[in-house]
Amino acid sequence: MNDVSIKHVSAEEIKEMTDTEGLIFQGCGGDPAEWVSGISDLLTKEGILLGGDSFKEVYVFEHDGRTNILFNMENVKLDMGKLAMWRLKSHSAFGGYWLSDYLPNRLGIDADAMQTVSGKPEMQLAGMDGNIFNVLGNASRLLKENGLEAQTKEMFERVTASKSYEKALEIVSEYVQTELSIPEKIQEIAYDSRGFERLYKTILRDESMPKTTLEHTLHGWYCAAWRGDGGALGLEDFVHRLKTSNEKPYASLAQTCRSLHFLRQELYDLAHDETHWNEYYQVNELYDTCAREYQERFQVHVTSSFSSWKLCEASLYPKTEIQRELDHGHITRQDNAGPKHIYICAPLRNDVERNVETARLFAxxxxxxxxxxxxxxxxxxxxxxxxxxxxxxKAFGMCLKLIEGCQQINVYGRPTEGMEAEITHAKRLEIPVYEVPSAKKRVQEKPPRSRNPGR
Structure with missing residues (x-):
């Protein structure tokens, strides 16, 4: 709280803030300092305000008979995914608005005059059936209608690999504009230091990795990979974030290799004018070091089918991670002796009792x-x-784990959204997908009732 600047401004001055982003709380009567302290403490306890950081600039203004407080989010270390979810859940209590939403919707600023406008198709979560497959299906149709088939597939893969309902909603909101979507201005800063913070923690943890001039080297990689027009952290701020970060190391050596491979490709794509070739070669050298260590430890190359490479996310800041180094499902699938494990991929919803009986017959x-x-x-x-x-x-997450240990997946009938996710997961793991002939007709027909539906 000692470094927070609280300024009283007019609504007209707020209208001029089209080049920044923040969070506005409405109806904040009383002492603004108490509100700022209370909100800061609350966000810290929720794990949203990170690393002991605090808001630097706060603005108090009046509009529509209410006292409102704007928390400027620039240069503040926040978990934006958690903040977006918290804002939606607490909207009835605090009336929270992103500044970029408040300006056109409350203060009448022309959206075309805003410096950043989301190009994502819009989808309202409020009032929608909250089942994740319904949300995923609606988002997929919306993306396809806008010619974004590649994003549809990528979204499917990430959602089905997510470990929680909230994380799944957060991922969907990266592809379509929802109440949980993080404003574009913040997304521009999102290629921030977090991935490099995780890489930093990983290098410090692993004794075999070089540490000489580590902070300066990582800052060079960060600047080389920066895609924004300005806004990159300077060396001093970057090093401060590395050393005070609460981020964790990568969960596996396979993920470390996959993240370095991703960064290497990013730098290669950006190094057209030979400006950043030095950084590219540095990352390539570290990747080779990690790949050699993986091969020495597990006797297979990190990109082989036996490693967990294809289960790892190609990102410097992966949303989901696995902790195992080898793909045990692939190893199991290589055993051709004896009967095969075949996954039954069939509809479940609408008429659950009927579909369970149909699946029993398929099994x-x-x-x-x-x-x-x-x-x-x-x-x-x-x-x-x-x-x-x-x-x-929870059950669907277990279904995906079951698929990983199967040698084949049999598809019965026209795929539902859940089946599509299962098929996508199987194809990602290079598990054969077999569409059973004439199964569609049998799925639509009501199966005969068994006298002994149990085992």
């Missing part, structure tokens, strides 16, 4: 053929209510 066909059916319809509905969002998401 019996696989069993009769001498293979081992892995049928989630027979495992999860009795213990995880498909209508309960939390239980359903």
């Amino acid at each position: 019996k066909e696989v069993f009769d053929a001498g293979d081992i059916p892995i049928c989630p319809h027979l495992m999860f509905p009795p213990i995880a209510d498909p209508k309960d969002t939390v239980q359903d998401e």
Whole structure:
């Protein structure tokens, strides 16, 4: 609180702030200093305001008979994903608005005059069926309608790999504009230091990695990879963030290699004028060092099918991570002796009882053929209510884990959104996907009721 500047300004002065971003709280009567202190403490406890950081500039203004407070977010270390989710949940209490939304919607600033305008298609989460597959399906259709098929596939892969409902919503909101979407001005700063902070922590943890002039070297890579027009951190601020960061090292050596490979490609794509070739070669050398260490430890190359490479996210700041170094599912799939594990990919929703019975018949066909059916319809509905969002998401995450250990996935009928996600996951792991002939007709027909529906 000692470094916070609280300024009283007019609404007209707020209208001029089109080149910055912040969060506005409405109806803040009383002492502004108490509000600033209380909000800062709350965001710190929620893990949103990071590393002991604080807001530097706060503005108090009157509009529509209310006292409002604008928290300027520039040069403040925040977990933007958590802040976006918290803003939505607390809107009824604080009336929180992004400044970039408040200017056109409350103060009448022409959106065309704003310096940054989201080019993403818009989708309202409020009032929508909250099931993640419904949200994912609506977002996918919206992206496809706008000619963004590649983004649709990428979104599917990231959402199905996410480990929580909130993280899944956050990912969807990166591709379509929702109430959780982070404003474009903040996204411009989002290629910030966080990925380099994780890389820094990883290098400090691993004894084999070079540490001489580490902070200066990482700042050089950061500047070389910067895509914005200005706004990059200077050396002093960058080093401060590295040394005070709460970010964690990468969870595996495979992820470290994948992240370095990603950064190497980024620098290669940007080094057209030979300005940053030195940084490219430095990253390439560190990648080679990590790849050699991986091969020495596990006796396979890090990019091989036996490693967890393809399960790792190609990003310097991965949203989701796995901790294992080897793809045990791939190793299992290489065992061609004996029956195959075959995953039953079939519809579940709408008529759950009917679809479970249909899937049971499909599983019996696989069993009769001498293979081992892995049928989630027979495992999860009795213990995880498909209508309960939390239980359903947990069960679906387990379904994806089951797929990883299978040698084939059989698809029955026209794929639903959930089936599409399963198919995408299988293809990502290079698991054969077999569309069963005539299954579509059988899915649509009501199966005969079994006298003994149990095992």
